[in-house]
Amino acid sequence: MEFAQLCDRVEIDNVSEPLDVSSLAGVWINSNPDTNGIARLEFSDVDGKLSVRVHAIDPDGLIDWGRAPAKLFAASPKSRTTAGFTCTYDFGFAEIRLQAMIMKGLIVLAQFHKFKDNSNRMEFFVREYFAVVHDRY
Amino acid sequence: MEFKQSGHLDPALTDPATRTLRTEQLTGRWLNTNPDTQGIAECVIKQDGELFSIDIAGAGPDGPIRWPTCRSTPLANLEEEAGQRVFALSATFEFEFMTAETYIRVNKGVLVIVLFASFRDGSKRSDYVNREFFYRPQPER
Numbered sequence: 001m002e003f004a005q006l007c008d009r010v011e012i013d014n015v016s017e018p019l020d021v022s023s024l025a026g027v028w029i030n031s032n033p034d035t036n037g038i039a040r041l042e043f044s045d046v047d048g049k050l051s052v053r054v055h056a057i058d059p060d061g062l063i064d065w066g067r068a069p070a071k072l073f074a075a076s077p078k079s080r081t082t083a084g085f086t087c088t089y090d091f092g093f094a095e096i097r098l099q100a101m102i103m104k105g106l107i108v109l110a111q112f113h114k115f116k117d118n119s120n121r122m123e124f125f126v127r128e129y130f131a132v133v134h135d136r137y
Numbered sequence: 138m139e140f141k142q143s144g145h146l147d148p149a150l151t152d153p154a155t156r157t158l159r160t161e162q163l164t165g166r167w168l169n170t171n172p173d174t175q176g177i178a179e180c181v182i183k184q185d186g187e188l189f190s191i192d193i194a195g196a197g198p199d200g201p202i203r204w205p206t207c208r209s210t211p212l213a214n215l216e217e218e219a220g221q222r223v224f225a226l227s228a229t230f231e232f233e234f235m236t237a238e239t240y241i242r243v244n245k246g247v248l249v250i251v252l253f254a255s256f257r258d259g260s261k262r263s264d265y266v267n268r269e270f271f272y273r274p275q276p277e278r
Contacts, residue, residue, distance in 0.1 A: 001258075001260055002233070002234040002258060003195075003202075004195045004202055005175060005176045005177060005178075005195030005196050005197070005202065006175040006196045006197065006198065007176050007196075007267070008235070008254070008262070009198075010262060012260060012261040015261045036142060036143035036144045036147070037142050037143070038142065056141060056142035057142055057143050058140060058141070058142055058143055059143055059146075063141060063142065065141060071255070071264070072264070073253055073255075073263075073264045073265050073266040074263035074264065074265045074266075075266065075267075077254075077256070077263050077265055078262075079263055079265065080263060083265070083266055084266035086238070086253055089141075091139070092139075093139040094139070094141065094145065096141070097227075099238070099240060099253060101251065110240050110251065112212060112227050112240070113144075113212075117139060119138050119139075119151070120151050121145070121150040122151070122155050122156060122212075122213050123211075123212045124150060124213040124214070124215055125212040125213065125214045125227070125240070125242070126144065126214070126215070127214075127242075
């Protein structure tokens, strides 16, 4: 078995079950109410595959980015519990790559914004925190 | 100007000063803060003009495993850490059996590497995400 670091060197017995995605279920809200970026993440199962729907803040309020398929990641090569995801939005004038990991019950979302128009805007990176909406207390 | 969030209209994105941010805080040799890591042992970042080269060594059974060098352009990190204007790097390392997508940034003098590993060798290993921390070794006196 090939590996690039010791933690990759694990033997996996027969695995049939998909990753447990319950850790991502629901609606997640940015912990910063004054964000000028992504405000809300919403996950749903579409034909057995998880997708994410993003709403961001623009000068007029919320803007719906639509749904994007989420590629899922566990916490280790042996784990079957989802601990992160990646996805990409391509809007033509800009491509936005999202890389997320779950830490202490929060989604830590890294966002990479690459502009493809002639606006001379520099590529930028933002990292924000999202908490799941719940009604327990 | 097109946008999909208010942040796309931030004047700093076209401010020439943003492109001249100091990058020394990223460059150099970094060692994992965990001497027993099973992951990335060492990272060396060099700047060559507008590009950065990133050399990573993974912890191996018989010593470090050298990864293919990756080149990357910096991204402005405008909003984090109380307005600190710094750079972050996004770098993807390709192996025959795996892709390792990373982002690299410095927070309060500590280099943070977040790695998203995707296997494509049929080994049934789960794709996984991992985060590790790195410090600058002190020069020998």
